[in-house]
Amino acid sequence: MKMFKDFLANKRPGWYVSVASLLLGLITVIVYTARGGNYLSPVSSAAVVLLVFAVITNAAVLVIDFKLGAFIPMILYACTVAVFLNSEMLFITNVIFGVDGNYFDGAFFTFLVTGVLAMVTSAVAFGMGLSKSNKLKA
């Protein structure tokens, strides 16, 4: 318990923001895979791989802060969002063109928003720093 308290005591607010990005990343991966894509834009394996690595590295930097290591999940989340845009473009075009009577479903909206939020929060966390530095001793 003490170790955990000490662990938390050494964390900056950015660490908590990073926890939020991890949760958002998890929601994204779950919703995205559970939704399962559609006949226009199936699940992108590239997006899933990027997202899983983002979540893993996000979790890793929460436990072991490699200082600048928090940059990695941020970039992976950002890449995931870019892949989302590309892989969902056929579906997006289909909806915009009013074809098939398709519309942006709740799950689509959810994974896109949580993906973007995961990216943003991980960037904020990285900017804030996750752990306190050792004080310089006189």
Add this chain to the structure above:
Amino acid sequence: MKLTRFGKPALWRSIAAVSGVVLALAVGGTAVTTEWSGYINKYLGISNTTIVQGDSEEDPIHYKSQYTNYEDVMESAREVAKQVQAEGTVLMTNKNNALPLKEKSNVTFFGYNQVDLAHGGTGSGGVTSSAERKVDLKKACADGDDVKLNMNNTIYDFYKEKYDAKVGFVETQGWGGTSWNFRTVNSVNEINASEFTGDVTESFDDYSDAAIFIMTRIGGEGSDLSVSNKYLALTENERSVLQAMKDGNFSKRIVLVNTFNTPELGWLDEYNIDACLYIGGPGEVGMDAVTDILVGRTNPSGHLADTYAYDSFSSPAMQNFGNFEFSNSAEITNSDSRKYVMYNEGIFVGYRYYETRYEDTVLKKGNAASSAGVYASTDTWDYSEEVQFPFGWGMSYSTFTQTLDSVNVDWENKKAEVTVTVTNETPSIAGKDVVEVYAQAPYTEGGIEKASVQLCGFAKTEVLDEENPEQTLTITVDLSDIASYDYENYKTYVMEKGDYYFAIGNGAHEALNNILAAKGYDKEDGMDADGNASKAYKSEKLTFDKDEYRLSANDTSITNQFESTDINYYDEDAVTYLSRSDWNKTWPETMENFAATDSMIAEAASYYSAQTDGSTTPSAYEAGSSDTSSITIGAEQKYTLAMMIGVDYDDDNWDLLLDQLTVEDYLNSTKQGREAIKSVGLNATTAVDGPAAWTKSYYITNYEDQYDAEKVEVTDEQLVAYPTETVIAGTWNIELTEKLGESFGEEGLWGGGVGWYGPAANTHRTPYAGRNFEYYSEDGFIAGKLAEAEVHGAMSKGVICYLKHFFLNDQETNRIGVCTFSNEQAIREIYLRAFEYAFETTGENDPSCNGVMGGFNRLGMTWTGHHSNLWKNVMEGEWGFLGNVTTDFGQKPGSLMEPRLAYEAGTHMFCTSGSTFASYLEGADITSDLKLLTNMREALHRQLYNFANSAAMNGLTSDAKVVTVRTWYENALLAVTIIAAVVLAGSGVMAIAQSYFGKKDEKEAK
């Protein structure tokens, strides 16, 4: 100086974080915009190519507009649209000459939908127009000083208040939350009359010259009309409104049918309705024509292109319509081949069913008067109780008489000339009339199925007035159109010997009665009216022709091409098609829980390389030789596409041009021609949805600049929304429809584009198909003739018309991949015919349509895009078609659409695919597959041939070059990428350095 003194670590990390995210998004954005540049540019009204002219003095404008500014184009298009509505509106009934009304009559409109009429359908074929331009009901009644009708604003405001409060709207989850729809295909939004306020009911007395009820139904892409709610029947709320109308002190009661499907109208008498007008989907300006008709400024001349049954479920096709899944669908590997629909009614679609069964009840043959198929009849099947308004029916404010002057049948030359004189007996009321010619072929019990009447010719008169009250028309009937397709024995078209009848009449039913009269029958035999034998002509054919009709117009032998589209091909005797031999026994069974046979399952599976769930199965595609050295790629660019304008498709010089194509060109060719092909000097073009407009497109200020990125200027004025195809069909006017096509062509030049996904010519197989608004009719002949006219008109201005959705795509339910089964007689005589006249070329004056869009559906178990018999044997072989073949909206490659198999079958491009198919084919390495490369080269040959002979060449001379220019967003993204990368690198270095030196300082401090 130490780096640690510049800023703080947190600052550099923050900058690195922001720049990193921006960089990733900029790179991703660049990828997306590169792949989808065609659409983005279209929406932004910009281009990423420009033309650098050479020294040539050639005229670079190959397709010229007859207008000098877009305002004139728009005005002309709106006039054409109004004319189509004026001639396509059908006066269905008009008791005691209730119509026309006097100008400035005080009228009360009933029906909630009056505040937001259905001007068109929904989906990709849906239309929009600005509020300023759209003629709604109020504007149609009174536009400034031009007052046609004084409408009751109290009830209008009552409805408008409800509308603004979204009363009865249906909630749909959409982007960013909930959207509200005024109406859907599942339920009718109507306010019960019990909710009328005192003010509303009191207002009736002041506006009692006429009560006009507007019955509105919507239809659209993606879903059919609700069968379970019987959407086309009257609802209780509508009944309450009609009752209020009936109870009110109105001098006249009128109904406007604002639908694209055929609703049930059996209640007209129940509510004392005096007159009924079919107005369809009037587009942005059509309501102006409707009110012109109401007040007599225009004399209606439209005729129905569909049968109106008392019960919308009564056609045999309704027995097999909607959602059917194979009972063993779990054994079928790909989910979109698990659904089916079977056309067990055979050729008995629309009036072919009702009229044929009627004749058999009179002739007392085939158990026609049995109880099978009884929906509205009180006991046994009775035509007059089943059909309210027959196909072809239409009324006028004038009284016309038609005289059948002569019929000359030339069996040897396969022509018949029918001469008819039309007289306006009330010439003070000027108007047009329609001459309809029907034929009857002899039927032998148990032989080839024959409809008792089939439309084989029609024409519209000029305006007949006091000056010119009479017109004689000669209609040439191509006897090939009445030949029967024998799919079982001779496997081709045959003309049997026996008595053939040709008759005229106001609709199919009257023509049939005239034939029956010529045969000696009358009301005592069970006819519902006496026919006029003088309007029918008998011609006896003495020989049976089994070979004379075998050859197509280009001398290709016609034989079965769709045997595997017949379910009996897989499972012998699975289906008994509806037959005149016994209406009772052969009435279609609803084919629920049909088990796919092993061969069907194997065939369905063989077409996929991947499934929608990401797993894979072996593809049927077999790669060719890996040695592709016989195909030249990237040869020196000596020739341009402009040099090939007017060059025959088979000319050897095409090879020289095709040799210049690069691998990138091959891959980009999948993208519907949106990408420029610089190696041959083809500019980037667009393809736009139809068929009621160039949807979501805007006028440009000068059509000659359309493809010049540096000059083109886009206005904020949207292209015109025309009436629905059901209204076009109602005109029965080929010349007007061609003029409409020309209008589309002009608009293409002035901002629409080159490729137009229209018109559409599927069949109104049932009243409930969601997309009937995009299609002309239940009859393949009139649909085919009008499609041909519209296509010819548009092509004359350089449009590439992707006539769609080819074919058997006659319902929306499960349309993506649905396995559709029909026998080849129905395919040939009904469903193909609606497209055939446009695709078939009979000579220089009858060009073949230059494009086609294949349907999402399967023909049997084979997706249309994979069906080589369709594209190569029928389209190219029989009809001489040399147009572009595109798919419907591109699906995931390898799922429904396997591009390698599609190319092999004769498909040339993939609609709206962005780079999806290009990436797929890049992965397949087209340079190591001779067969694939050969097929793709042929696809490019076809595309380039059609682009060379289209408005895509406007702006290009033989020595002009197409040059890529960077768009503003490409520059912006590049700038953002560079800046973000530099900032990221700098901040990263600083963050790392501070971390390193910070630790060093720390150690030193220790």
